[in-house]
Amino acid sequence: xxxxxxxxxxxxxxxxxxxxxxxxxxxxxxxxxxxxxxxxxxxxxxxxxxxxxxxxxxxxxxxxxxxxxxxxxxxxxxxxxxxxxxxxxxxxxxxxxxxxxxxxxx
Amino acid sequence: xxxxxxxxxxxxxxxxxxxxxxxxxxxxxxxxxxxxxxxxxxxxxxxxxxxxxxxxxxxxxxxxxxxxxxxxxxxxxxxxxxxxxxxxxxxxxxxxxxxxxxxxxxxxxxxxxxxxxxxxxxxxxxxxxxxxxxxxxxxxxxxxxxxxxxxxxxxxxxxxxxxxxxxxxxxxxxxxxxxxxxxxxxxxxxxxxxxxxxxxxxxxxxxxxxxxxxxxxxxxxxxxxxxxxxxxxxxxxxxxxxxxxxxxxxxxxxxxxxxxxxxxxxxxxxxxxxxxxxxxxxxxxxxxxxxxxxxxxxxxxxxxxxxx
Numbered sequence: 001x002x003x004x005x006x007x008x009x010x011x012x013x014x015x016x017x018x019x020x021x022x023x024x025x026x027x028x029x030x031x032x033x034x035x036x037x038x039x040x041x042x043x044x045x046x047x048x049x050x051x052x053x054x055x056x057x058x059x060x061x062x063x064x065x066x067x068x069x070x071x072x073x074x075x076x077x078x079x080x081x082x083x084x085x086x087x088x089x090x091x092x093x094x095x096x097x098x099x100x101x102x103x104x105x106x
Numbered sequence: 107x108x109x110x111x112x113x114x115x116x117x118x119x120x121x122x123x124x125x126x127x128x129x130x131x132x133x134x135x136x137x138x139x140x141x142x143x144x145x146x147x148x149x150x151x152x153x154x155x156x157x158x159x160x161x162x163x164x165x166x167x168x169x170x171x172x173x174x175x176x177x178x179x180x181x182x183x184x185x186x187x188x189x190x191x192x193x194x195x196x197x198x199x200x201x202x203x204x205x206x207x208x209x210x211x212x213x214x215x216x217x218x219x220x221x222x223x224x225x226x227x228x229x230x231x232x233x234x235x236x237x238x239x240x241x242x243x244x245x246x247x248x249x250x251x252x253x254x255x256x257x258x259x260x261x262x263x264x265x266x267x268x269x270x271x272x273x274x275x276x277x278x279x280x281x282x283x284x285x286x287x288x289x290x291x292x293x294x295x296x297x298x299x300x301x302x303x304x305x306x307x308x309x310x311x312x313x314x315x316x317x318x319x320x321x322x323x324x325x326x327x328x329x330x331x332x333x334x335x336x337x338x339x340x341x342x343x344x345x346x347x348x349x350x351x352x353x354x355x356x357x358x359x360x361x362x363x364x365x366x367x368x369x370x371x372x373x374x375x376x377x378x379x380x381x382x383x384x385x386x387x388x389x390x391x392x393x394x395x396x397x398x399x400x401x402x403x404x405x406x407x408x409x410x411x412x413x414x
Contacts, residue, residue: 104390
């Protein structure tokens with residue numbers, strides 16, 4: 001959906017703050033390597049509620065990171081609180097935090 | 107006879123607000139508009155002043171464009187600007203994309219989004235709500251200076267009430283005979299398959315929509331849970347936040363794949379002949395786009411894609 005002013009025919013202003021850059025400055029996993037024992041969809045399903053409950057999280061999905069399955073967390077902006085609250089891995093799968101901005105009907 | 111005037115670029119039959127048949131004339135000048143008869147053999151004439159319908163300049167190596175916003179001579183192809191005829195409130199008008207054609211029982215219906223066709227659920231700024239039987243127009247109000255009289259009625263809304271409870275941002279409108287290509291051809295995509303295909307990560311996809319035209323991208327995420335807030339009419343206030351599950355995510359860097367006004371576009375696999383439908387695009391940001399899986403949309407309406 002798009003809207004336009006009758007008088008001024010104003011262009012829709014989309015949010016401009018974010019890019020799709022992935023967070024690349026995270027530390028690599030610490031400690032022992034974890035081998036996933038459950039498939040990535042099951043793991044995501046088990047954690048989606050807690051992730052969606054974090055203020056500023058717009059979505060959670062399954063994707064791939066460098067060819068391996070990962071759990072994506074889409075955030076409106078990456079605050080220090082979110083950076084601290086989102087784990088780096090979940091049951092052995094990397095968590096890919098993506099700054100998407102707000103997701104709106106288009 | 108009418109087409110002999112060089113400024114008359116199209117004719118069609120249509121219906122006025124009262125459902126009465128009219129002859130629609132598309133003209134490119136005020137001179138031609140004033141020169142046209144008011145009726146022809148007893149049928150009222152509706153004259154629409156439009157921009158010349160021209161092929162847009164193509165880019166080297168293909169991608170020659172077609173206007174996705176100009177009024178078309180019926181039967182129209184999909185992937186074009188359109189929306190609810192009365193989608194004007196609070197000093198703004200709204201529109202989206204008439205995306206594709208589906209078969210529901212004996213009816214062919216245009217598939218678009220709930221928020222394109224029927225999101226006006228309060229009397230609010232325009233004193234009306236979207237109702238079954240309301241006209242769906244081409245092009246949408248945003249492309250005709252918010253003046254409904256410059257559009258043509260192409261379909262009749264069937265209110266779905268999909269949101270906030272269903273998991274699809276979908277709505278349909280029954281086509282008016284002769285106004286929409288019955289084969290469901292989409293601008294710059296052509297006809298599609300009647301079959302669908304599931305999404306997979308890195309799958310190549312394309313869509314044809316009002317704002318960005320024909321664009322391509324790849325699927326980046328699956329089984330997504332996404333929260334999206336909706337307004338209660340054009341430029342209205344937020345009325346609910348819907349949380350969708352099982353959604354398809356598509357890369358959308360700098361909104362090059364999907365932008366405001368493209369909502370309602372059908373996402374198909376990126377093959378040249380009769381591509382299979384993958385999803386119904388409805389939301390996004392300037393980094394990702396979101397689509398309802400097409401099988402879930404079709405199940406909701408007990409429908410199938412019109413295609414080969």
